[in-house]
Amino acid sequence: MPSIKDLLEAMTASWPVALAVFLAGASILGGYHFDIHYLTALPDWLPGVTFIATLCSASILTVTITRSILELVTRPFRRKAWEEWQAKHIAGLDELPEAEALLLAWAVANKTRVFSAPYFNPHTKALVAKGLLTIPGGSHHTDEMPFEVPDHIWGALKENLTKTDLRPLQGLHPF
Incomplete structure (x- = not known):
């Protein structure tokens, strides 16, 4: 059984890993939903674990998407602040x-x-x-x-x- 530390460490996964886990989990859960007979040989606890893994990977993807959007929105402001800092830094050459x-x-x-x-x-x-x-x-x-x-x-x-x-x-x- 994974510990809280293991779960927190899994939350630091990169978005491609999270996307792979999400797609795999969604596929398995979809297979259980549509009663695909190949899944009947798997353990009974698998849908629960798959559901939790899919939720965790979905949360990682959501945070990654949110951070990317925020970075895109704030990029012009950060660039302007950087250019102002450089101009102030260059102005200090005269002193x-x-x-x-x-x-x-x-x-x-x-x-x-x-x-x-x-x-x-x-x-x-x-x-x-x-x-x-x-x-x-x-x-x-x-x-x-x-x-x-x-x-x-x-x-x-x-x-x-x-x-x-x-x-x-x-x-x-x-x-």
Whole structure:
């Protein structure tokens, strides 16, 4: 006999599994309803278990459909909020201290979105804290930590700095 834990774990099934269980259960219950003689050899408890499994799978499908509909309805609002956050984030580039701004300008001048720097550098740590640099996943050495400029920041930097002469920053390493 399954425990409550087993039933709760079954409720986390993916929708294709739930759909398969629902179709199988509905087929078995339909077979019992129409007195298909092949089912007479099955145990007497099977219709009850099948009914419960079919109800559970139907509830999983209902929740999945409801979540999908809600996601579709809220997608434009979430996209708008994300775009507003990015615009606010980009607007903060104008308020950066000179050393941090020069570091980002150096990355654009050298056409590198990912660069290595010491992890404990105060300028890179500040840019990471502000979300203007990210650290790619994986294991890294603290002396040569990779830093990456996020897409929306990179696009804004390239757009804003195309009018600026960045040749003096090319080839130099800021660390």
